[in-house]
Amino acid sequence: MVEALIKRNLKTHPQLNFPDYKSSRLRAPKNKKISFSSTSTEISGPVFKKDIIGKLDNDLTLNFSKNNILPIGHKIIVFGTISDQFANPIEGALIEIWQANAAGKYLHHNDNNTAPVDPNFAGCGRYITSSKGYYEFITIQPGPYPYPNRGIEWRPMHIHFSVFGKSFGQRLITQMYFEGDPLINSCPMVNSISDKKAKQSLISTLDTSRYNTKKLLSYKFDIILRGTNQTFFENRKEGL
Amino acid sequence: MSDIKTVLDETPFQTAGPFLHIGCLPNAINIEGVFDNDLGVKPFANKHYDKFITITGSVFDGDGKALDDIMLETWQSDENGVYSPESGFARFVPNSLTKKFNLYTLKPGFINNIDGKAQSPHILLSISSRGLNMTLNTRIYFEGDDLINDPLLSIVKNSRNDVSSLIAKKIDEDIYLFDIFLQGDKETIFLDI
Ligand SMILES: [Fe+3]
Numbered sequence: 001m002v003e004a005l006i007k008r009n010l011k012t013h014p015q016l017n018f019p020d021y022k023s024s025r026l027r028a029p030k031n032k033k034i035s036f037s038s039t040s041t042e043i044s045g046p047v048f049k050k051d052i053i054g055k056l057d058n059d060l061t062l063n064f065s066k067n068n069i070l071p072i073g074h075k076i077i078v079f080g081t082i083s084d085q086f087a088n089p090i091e092g093a094l095i096e097i098w099q100a101n102a103a104g105k106y107l108h109h110n111d112n113n114t115a116p117v118d119p120n121f122a123g124c125g126r127y128i129t130s131s132k133g134y135y136e137f138i139t140i141q142p143g144p145y146p147y148p149n150r151g152i153e154w155r156p157m158h159i160h161f162s163v164f165g166k167s168f169g170q171r172l173i174t175q176m177y178f179e180g181d182p183l184i185n186s187c188p189m190v191n192s193i194s195d196k197k198a199k200q201s202l203i204s205t206l207d208t209s210r211y212n213t214k215k216l217l218s219y220k221f222d223i224i225l226r227g228t229n230q231t232f233f234e235n236r237k238e239g240l
Numbered sequence: 241m242s243d244i245k246t247v248l249d250e251t252p253f254q255t256a257g258p259f260l261h262i263g264c265l266p267n268a269i270n271i272e273g274v275f276d277n278d279l280g281v282k283p284f285a286n287k288h289y290d291k292f293i294t295i296t297g298s299v300f301d302g303d304g305k306a307l308d309d310i311m312l313e314t315w316q317s318d319e320n321g322v323y324s325p326e327s328g329f330a331r332f333v334p335n336s337l338t339k340k341f342n343l344y345t346l347k348p349g350f351i352n353n354i355d356g357k358a359q360s361p362h363i364l365l366s367i368s369s370r371g372l373n374m375t376l377n378t379r380i381y382f383e384g385d386d387l388i389n390d391p392l393l394s395i396v397k398n399s400r401n402d403v404s405s406l407i408a409k410k411i412d413e414d415i416y417l418f419d420i421f422l423q424g425d426k427e428t429i430f431l432d433i
Contacts, residue, residue: 027302
Protein backbone atom coordinates (compact mmCIF):
# COMPACT_ATOMS: atom_id res chain seq x y z
CA MET A 1 0.00 0.00 0.00
CA VAL A 2 1.30 3.44 -0.87
CA GLU A 3 0.84 6.09 1.77
CA ALA A 4 1.05 9.74 0.80
CA LEU A 5 0.59 12.88 2.85
CA ILE A 6 -2.85 14.39 2.76
CA LYS A 7 -2.93 17.81 1.20
CA ARG A 8 -2.14 20.68 3.50
CA ASN A 9 -5.15 22.92 4.19
CA LEU A 10 -3.60 26.37 3.87
CA LYS A 11 -6.77 27.98 5.34
CA THR A 12 -5.74 26.79 8.79
CA HIS A 13 -2.22 28.22 8.42
CA PRO A 14 -0.91 31.79 8.58
CA GLN A 15 -0.87 34.05 5.57
CA LEU A 16 2.69 34.50 4.36
CA ASN A 17 2.00 38.07 3.25
CA PHE A 18 0.69 39.69 6.41
CA PRO A 19 1.70 43.37 6.39
CA ASP A 20 0.75 43.88 10.08
CA TYR A 21 3.80 41.73 10.74
CA LYS A 22 6.39 44.05 9.30
CA SER A 23 9.20 41.54 8.76
CA SER A 24 6.97 39.57 6.40
CA ARG A 25 6.85 42.43 3.88
CA LEU A 26 10.28 41.85 2.39
CA ARG A 27 10.43 38.12 2.99
CA ALA A 28 7.10 36.56 2.08
CA PRO A 29 7.12 35.32 -1.54
CA LYS A 30 4.40 36.87 -3.74
CA ASN A 31 3.72 33.93 -6.03
CA LYS A 32 1.52 31.00 -5.14
CA LYS A 33 3.25 27.83 -4.02
CA ILE A 34 3.13 24.91 -6.44
CA SER A 35 1.02 22.00 -5.18
CA PHE A 36 1.68 18.39 -6.13
CA SER A 37 1.05 14.94 -4.70
CA SER A 38 3.67 13.54 -2.39
CA THR A 39 6.71 11.89 -3.84
CA SER A 40 9.21 9.62 -2.11
CA THR A 41 11.09 12.80 -1.13
CA GLU A 42 8.37 14.26 1.11
CA ILE A 43 7.10 10.99 2.58
CA SER A 44 10.57 10.07 3.82
CA GLY A 45 12.51 11.99 6.41
CA PRO A 46 15.21 11.85 9.05
CA VAL A 47 14.47 9.82 12.15
CA PHE A 48 16.31 10.76 15.31
CA LYS A 49 17.23 8.09 17.80
CA LYS A 50 16.38 8.40 21.48
CA ASP A 51 20.06 8.08 22.38
CA ILE A 52 20.74 11.63 21.16
CA ILE A 53 18.62 12.93 24.03
CA GLY A 54 20.50 13.57 27.24
CA LYS A 55 18.90 13.17 30.68
CA LEU A 56 18.41 16.91 31.22
CA ASP A 57 17.60 17.86 27.63
CA ASN A 58 13.92 18.35 28.49
CA ASP A 59 14.52 20.09 31.82
CA LEU A 60 15.35 23.70 30.99
CA THR A 61 15.58 24.56 34.67
CA LEU A 62 18.62 22.28 35.06
CA ASN A 63 20.26 21.90 31.64
CA PHE A 64 22.18 25.20 31.87
CA SER A 65 22.28 25.75 35.61
CA LYS A 66 25.63 26.40 37.26
CA ASN A 67 26.35 24.90 40.67
CA ASN A 68 22.74 23.72 40.87
CA ILE A 69 21.40 27.28 41.02
CA LEU A 70 17.94 27.35 39.52
CA PRO A 71 16.97 29.99 36.97
CA ILE A 72 14.76 32.85 38.15
CA GLY A 73 11.04 32.60 37.50
CA HIS A 74 8.31 30.15 38.19
CA LYS A 75 8.80 26.61 37.16
CA ILE A 76 6.18 25.03 34.90
CA ILE A 77 5.52 21.77 33.10
CA VAL A 78 4.63 21.89 29.41
CA PHE A 79 3.32 18.58 28.17
CA GLY A 80 1.07 17.00 25.59
CA THR A 81 0.93 14.56 22.74
CA ILE A 82 1.91 14.54 19.11
CA SER A 83 -0.48 12.78 16.82
CA ASP A 84 -1.40 12.86 13.15
CA GLN A 85 -4.59 14.19 11.56
CA PHE A 86 -6.28 10.82 12.12
CA ALA A 87 -5.46 10.96 15.87
CA ASN A 88 -2.76 8.29 15.63
CA PRO A 89 -0.09 9.09 18.24
CA ILE A 90 3.37 9.58 16.76
CA GLU A 91 6.17 7.84 18.59
CA GLY A 92 9.75 8.96 18.00
CA ALA A 93 8.90 12.54 16.97
CA LEU A 94 11.66 15.01 17.78
CA ILE A 95 10.58 18.22 19.51
CA GLU A 96 12.99 21.11 19.91
CA ILE A 97 11.90 24.16 21.90
CA TRP A 98 13.37 27.59 22.56
CA GLN A 99 12.14 30.51 24.61
CA ALA A 100 12.94 33.72 26.45
CA ASN A 101 13.74 33.67 30.16
CA ALA A 102 11.38 34.93 32.89
CA ALA A 103 12.37 38.53 32.09
CA GLY A 104 11.59 38.15 28.37
CA LYS A 105 15.24 37.95 27.29
CA TYR A 106 16.72 35.40 24.88
CA LEU A 107 20.27 34.13 25.27
CA HIS A 108 21.12 35.36 21.78
CA HIS A 109 23.53 37.97 20.39
CA ASN A 110 20.77 39.55 18.31
CA ASP A 111 18.39 40.13 21.21
CA ASN A 112 18.48 43.89 21.90
CA ASN A 113 15.95 43.80 24.73
CA THR A 114 17.49 45.46 27.81
CA ALA A 115 16.03 42.82 30.17
CA PRO A 116 18.66 40.75 32.02
CA VAL A 117 20.14 37.47 30.86
CA ASP A 118 19.76 34.65 33.38
CA PRO A 119 23.13 32.93 33.69
CA ASN A 120 21.41 29.68 34.63
CA PHE A 121 18.97 29.58 31.75
CA ALA A 122 19.75 28.88 28.07
CA GLY A 123 16.13 28.46 26.96
CA CYS A 124 16.56 25.36 24.80
CA GLY A 125 15.26 21.86 25.24
CA ARG A 126 14.51 18.77 23.21
CA TYR A 127 12.67 15.51 23.56
CA ILE A 128 11.64 12.47 21.54
CA THR A 129 8.04 11.34 22.02
CA SER A 130 7.23 8.06 23.74
CA SER A 131 5.00 5.28 22.38
CA LYS A 132 1.81 7.22 23.04
CA GLY A 133 3.20 10.33 21.38
CA TYR A 134 3.70 11.89 24.81
CA TYR A 135 6.21 14.63 25.58
CA GLU A 136 7.04 16.73 28.62
CA PHE A 137 9.29 19.69 29.37
CA ILE A 138 10.11 21.30 32.68
CA THR A 139 10.90 24.95 32.20
CA ILE A 140 10.45 28.53 33.43
CA GLN A 141 7.42 30.59 32.49
CA PRO A 142 8.77 32.81 29.66
CA GLY A 143 8.18 36.54 29.99
CA PRO A 144 6.52 38.69 27.31
CA TYR A 145 8.96 40.92 25.42
CA PRO A 146 8.97 44.10 23.34
CA TYR A 147 10.03 44.10 19.69
CA PRO A 148 9.96 46.68 16.92
CA ASN A 149 7.01 46.22 14.57
CA ARG A 150 4.46 49.04 14.33
CA GLY A 151 6.41 51.05 16.84
CA ILE A 152 7.17 48.87 19.83
CA GLU A 153 4.82 45.94 20.31
CA TRP A 154 4.81 43.17 22.87
CA ARG A 155 4.91 39.48 22.10
CA PRO A 156 2.60 37.37 24.25
CA MET A 157 4.40 34.78 26.39
CA HIS A 158 5.31 31.90 24.11
CA ILE A 159 7.54 28.91 23.52
CA HIS A 160 8.85 28.14 20.02
CA PHE A 161 8.43 24.53 18.86
CA SER A 162 10.14 22.69 16.01
CA VAL A 163 8.83 19.19 15.29
CA PHE A 164 10.00 16.32 13.08
CA GLY A 165 7.51 13.50 12.56
CA LYS A 166 8.09 10.50 10.32
CA SER A 167 8.45 12.38 7.06
CA PHE A 168 9.87 15.70 5.93
CA GLY A 169 6.40 16.68 4.74
CA GLN A 170 5.21 16.59 8.36
CA ARG A 171 7.85 19.08 9.49
CA LEU A 172 6.32 21.83 11.63
CA ILE A 173 7.65 25.01 13.24
CA THR A 174 5.22 26.84 15.47
CA GLN A 175 4.73 28.68 18.78
CA MET A 176 2.75 27.76 21.87
CA TYR A 177 0.92 30.49 23.81
CA PHE A 178 -0.49 30.49 27.35
CA GLU A 179 -4.19 30.46 28.23
CA GLY A 180 -5.37 33.80 29.56
CA ASP A 181 -2.54 35.96 28.21
CA PRO A 182 -4.12 39.31 27.25
CA LEU A 183 -1.41 39.96 24.62
CA ILE A 184 -2.46 37.06 22.39
CA ASN A 185 -5.37 38.84 20.70
CA SER A 186 -3.34 41.78 19.44
CA CYS A 187 -0.32 39.78 18.25
CA PRO A 188 0.14 40.11 14.47
CA MET A 189 1.92 36.76 14.25
CA VAL A 190 -1.05 35.04 15.89
CA ASN A 191 -3.44 37.08 13.74
CA SER A 192 -1.68 36.04 10.53
CA ILE A 193 -3.86 32.94 11.02
CA SER A 194 -7.43 33.89 10.10
CA ASP A 195 -9.14 30.68 11.17
CA LYS A 196 -10.34 31.12 14.78
CA LYS A 197 -10.15 27.45 15.70
CA ALA A 198 -6.63 27.17 14.29
CA LYS A 199 -5.55 30.21 16.27
CA GLN A 200 -7.08 28.72 19.43
CA SER A 201 -5.18 25.47 18.88
CA LEU A 202 -1.90 27.27 19.60
CA ILE A 203 -3.00 28.29 23.10
CA SER A 204 -1.98 25.80 25.77
CA THR A 205 -4.43 25.17 28.58
CA LEU A 206 -3.75 25.15 32.28
CA ASP A 207 -4.18 21.55 33.44
CA THR A 208 -5.46 21.68 37.01
CA SER A 209 -5.57 17.89 37.33
CA ARG A 210 -1.81 17.92 37.79
CA TYR A 211 -1.69 20.51 40.58
CA ASN A 212 -0.99 17.96 43.26
CA THR A 213 1.40 15.62 41.52
CA LYS A 214 4.46 17.81 41.03
CA LYS A 215 3.45 21.07 42.71
CA LEU A 216 4.03 22.87 39.42
CA LEU A 217 1.64 24.66 37.11
CA SER A 218 1.13 22.44 34.09
CA TYR A 219 0.21 23.56 30.59
CA LYS A 220 -1.10 21.11 28.00
CA PHE A 221 -0.28 21.63 24.35
CA ASP A 222 -1.21 18.92 21.86
CA ILE A 223 0.28 19.02 18.39
CA ILE A 224 -1.21 17.55 15.23
CA LEU A 225 1.06 16.75 12.30
CA ARG A 226 -0.11 15.88 8.80
CA GLY A 227 -1.67 12.49 8.26
CA THR A 228 -1.07 10.02 5.47
CA ASN A 229 -3.60 8.41 3.21
CA GLN A 230 -3.65 5.84 0.46
CA THR A 231 -2.92 7.49 -2.80
CA PHE A 232 -4.05 6.87 -6.36
CA PHE A 233 -1.81 6.43 -9.35
CA GLU A 234 -3.05 6.25 -12.92
CA ASN A 235 -6.64 5.82 -11.70
CA ARG A 236 -5.90 2.67 -9.82
CA LYS A 237 -5.57 2.19 -6.12
CA GLU A 238 -2.19 0.73 -5.27
CA GLY A 239 -1.87 -2.33 -3.12
CA LEU A 240 -5.52 -3.38 -2.96
CA MET B 241 -9.80 1.10 4.72
CA SER B 242 -12.62 3.32 5.83
CA ASP B 243 -13.08 6.61 4.04
CA ILE B 244 -15.07 8.25 6.84
CA LYS B 245 -12.24 8.84 9.28
CA THR B 246 -12.30 12.28 10.84
CA VAL B 247 -9.50 14.49 9.60
CA LEU B 248 -8.25 16.81 12.31
CA ASP B 249 -6.73 20.17 11.44
CA GLU B 250 -2.97 20.26 11.35
CA THR B 251 -1.39 22.51 14.02
CA PRO B 252 -0.71 25.83 12.27
CA PHE B 253 2.76 27.16 11.60
CA GLN B 254 4.18 30.27 13.26
CA THR B 255 7.36 32.10 12.39
CA ALA B 256 10.57 30.62 13.77
CA GLY B 257 11.58 34.17 14.71
CA PRO B 258 15.11 35.60 14.87
CA PHE B 259 16.32 33.41 17.74
CA LEU B 260 15.74 29.96 16.27
CA HIS B 261 19.41 29.06 16.72
CA ILE B 262 18.84 28.69 20.47
CA GLY B 263 16.64 25.67 19.90
CA CYS B 264 17.97 24.30 16.62
CA LEU B 265 21.68 25.15 16.52
CA PRO B 266 22.69 26.19 20.07
CA ASN B 267 26.34 25.17 19.72
CA ALA B 268 26.62 27.31 16.59
CA ILE B 269 25.86 30.42 18.68
CA ASN B 270 28.12 29.32 21.53
CA ILE B 271 25.41 27.96 23.81
CA GLU B 272 27.58 25.07 24.85
CA GLY B 273 27.04 22.29 27.32
CA VAL B 274 23.32 21.78 26.81
CA PHE B 275 23.31 19.42 23.79
CA ASP B 276 26.43 17.45 22.85
CA ASN B 277 26.02 18.19 19.14
CA ASP B 278 23.84 20.31 16.90
CA LEU B 279 21.77 18.11 14.61
CA GLY B 280 22.43 17.92 10.88
CA VAL B 281 26.01 19.19 10.98
CA LYS B 282 27.00 16.40 8.57
CA PRO B 283 24.37 14.95 6.23
CA PHE B 284 26.40 11.77 5.61
CA ALA B 285 28.71 11.13 8.53
CA ASN B 286 29.89 7.75 7.28
CA LYS B 287 30.47 8.45 3.58
CA HIS B 288 33.68 9.22 1.70
CA TYR B 289 34.44 12.87 1.42
CA ASP B 290 36.16 12.57 -1.95
CA LYS B 291 32.73 12.02 -3.51
CA PHE B 292 31.21 15.16 -2.02
CA ILE B 293 29.98 18.26 -3.82
CA THR B 294 29.55 21.79 -2.49
CA ILE B 295 26.36 23.74 -2.97
CA THR B 296 26.79 27.41 -2.19
CA GLY B 297 24.48 30.39 -2.40
CA SER B 298 22.66 33.17 -0.57
CA VAL B 299 19.07 33.91 0.35
CA PHE B 300 17.94 37.38 -0.77
CA ASP B 301 14.99 39.39 0.53
CA GLY B 302 12.79 41.77 -1.48
CA ASP B 303 15.40 44.53 -1.20
CA GLY B 304 18.07 42.26 -2.64
CA LYS B 305 19.76 41.99 0.73
CA ALA B 306 21.49 38.67 1.48
CA LEU B 307 20.16 37.34 4.78
CA ASP B 308 22.02 35.65 7.58
CA ASP B 309 19.37 35.35 10.32
CA ILE B 310 17.76 32.32 8.72
CA MET B 311 18.01 28.55 9.01
CA LEU B 312 18.26 26.20 6.06
CA GLU B 313 17.48 22.51 6.22
CA THR B 314 17.97 19.92 3.50
CA TRP B 315 16.72 16.38 3.02
CA GLN B 316 18.07 14.14 0.29
CA SER B 317 18.81 10.64 -0.90
CA ASP B 318 22.27 9.12 -1.18
CA GLU B 319 24.23 8.74 -4.43
CA ASN B 320 22.07 5.74 -5.37
CA GLY B 321 18.80 7.62 -4.94
CA VAL B 322 17.95 5.83 -1.70
CA TYR B 323 16.41 7.66 1.26
CA SER B 324 17.40 6.35 4.66
CA PRO B 325 16.23 7.76 8.00
CA GLU B 326 19.74 7.87 9.50
CA SER B 327 21.36 10.12 6.92
CA GLY B 328 20.69 12.80 4.34
CA PHE B 329 19.52 15.58 6.68
CA ALA B 330 21.48 18.80 7.04
CA ARG B 331 20.90 22.02 8.91
CA PHE B 332 22.97 25.17 8.40
CA VAL B 333 23.05 28.95 8.41
CA PRO B 334 24.73 31.44 6.06
CA ASN B 335 28.09 32.79 7.13
CA SER B 336 27.49 36.07 8.97
CA LEU B 337 30.23 37.89 7.03
CA THR B 338 29.89 36.51 3.49
CA LYS B 339 26.12 35.79 3.82
CA LYS B 340 26.77 32.60 1.87
CA PHE B 341 25.79 29.11 2.89
CA ASN B 342 27.84 26.06 2.00
CA LEU B 343 26.33 22.58 1.93
CA TYR B 344 28.97 19.90 1.67
CA THR B 345 27.19 16.70 0.67
CA LEU B 346 26.78 13.77 -1.71
CA LYS B 347 25.19 14.42 -5.04
CA PRO B 348 21.92 12.48 -4.89
CA GLY B 349 21.17 9.84 -7.53
CA PHE B 350 18.04 9.30 -9.64
CA ILE B 351 15.26 8.55 -7.20
CA ASN B 352 12.70 5.81 -7.56
CA ASN B 353 9.33 7.41 -6.86
CA ILE B 354 6.35 5.76 -5.13
CA ASP B 355 4.59 5.47 -8.51
CA GLY B 356 7.54 3.57 -9.95
CA LYS B 357 8.76 6.47 -12.12
CA ALA B 358 12.19 8.05 -11.69
CA GLN B 359 12.72 11.51 -10.25
CA SER B 360 15.81 13.44 -11.34
CA PRO B 361 18.42 13.95 -8.62
CA HIS B 362 17.33 16.69 -6.25
CA ILE B 363 17.53 17.95 -2.69
CA LEU B 364 14.55 19.25 -0.71
CA LEU B 365 15.45 22.59 0.87
CA SER B 366 13.50 24.42 3.55
CA ILE B 367 13.99 27.94 4.88
CA SER B 368 12.78 29.20 8.26
CA SER B 369 13.26 32.69 9.63
CA ARG B 370 11.76 35.77 11.17
CA GLY B 371 9.28 37.29 8.73
CA LEU B 372 8.30 33.89 7.35
CA ASN B 373 5.00 32.86 8.90
CA MET B 374 5.52 29.39 7.45
CA THR B 375 8.65 27.47 6.55
CA LEU B 376 9.30 27.71 2.80
CA ASN B 377 10.17 24.65 0.75
CA THR B 378 11.84 24.31 -2.62
CA ARG B 379 14.01 21.81 -4.49
CA ILE B 380 17.56 21.94 -5.74
CA TYR B 381 18.05 20.17 -9.10
CA PHE B 382 21.42 20.10 -10.85
CA GLU B 383 22.52 21.62 -14.13
CA GLY B 384 23.85 18.93 -16.45
CA ASP B 385 21.46 16.21 -15.25
CA ASP B 386 18.65 14.81 -17.36
CA LEU B 387 15.72 16.89 -16.13
CA ILE B 388 13.31 16.31 -19.03
CA ASN B 389 11.35 13.48 -17.45
CA ASP B 390 11.23 14.67 -13.88
CA PRO B 391 7.59 14.51 -12.69
CA LEU B 392 7.72 17.55 -10.40
CA LEU B 393 9.46 19.79 -12.95
CA SER B 394 6.74 18.81 -15.46
CA ILE B 395 4.07 19.94 -12.99
CA VAL B 396 5.89 23.22 -12.36
CA LYS B 397 6.17 23.84 -16.12
CA ASN B 398 2.36 23.71 -16.34
CA SER B 399 2.12 26.95 -14.37
CA ARG B 400 5.53 28.65 -14.74
CA ASN B 401 7.50 29.30 -17.91
CA ASP B 402 10.83 29.42 -16.19
CA VAL B 403 11.93 26.65 -13.85
CA SER B 404 15.55 27.77 -13.69
CA SER B 405 15.22 28.94 -10.06
CA LEU B 406 15.05 25.25 -9.13
CA ILE B 407 18.29 24.31 -10.90
CA ALA B 408 21.69 24.77 -9.28
CA LYS B 409 24.31 26.09 -11.71
CA LYS B 410 27.55 24.20 -12.04
CA ILE B 411 30.24 26.83 -11.43
CA ASP B 412 33.23 24.53 -11.05
CA GLU B 413 34.09 20.86 -10.77
CA ASP B 414 31.84 19.59 -7.93
CA ILE B 415 30.69 23.13 -7.01
CA TYR B 416 27.14 24.31 -7.60
CA LEU B 417 25.56 27.73 -7.07
CA PHE B 418 21.99 27.94 -5.78
CA ASP B 419 20.80 31.44 -4.90
CA ILE B 420 17.32 31.87 -3.45
CA PHE B 421 15.19 34.95 -4.02
CA LEU B 422 12.26 35.40 -1.63
CA GLN B 423 10.69 38.14 -3.77
CA GLY B 424 11.16 40.11 -6.99
CA ASP B 425 11.66 39.32 -10.69
CA LYS B 426 13.79 36.33 -9.85
CA GLU B 427 11.52 35.01 -7.08
CA THR B 428 12.31 31.36 -6.43
CA ILE B 429 9.58 28.81 -7.05
CA PHE B 430 8.34 27.51 -3.71
CA LEU B 431 6.49 24.25 -3.19
CA ASP B 432 3.44 23.30 -1.16
CA ILE B 433 4.99 19.99 -0.12
FE1 LIG C 1 10.02 34.45 20.42
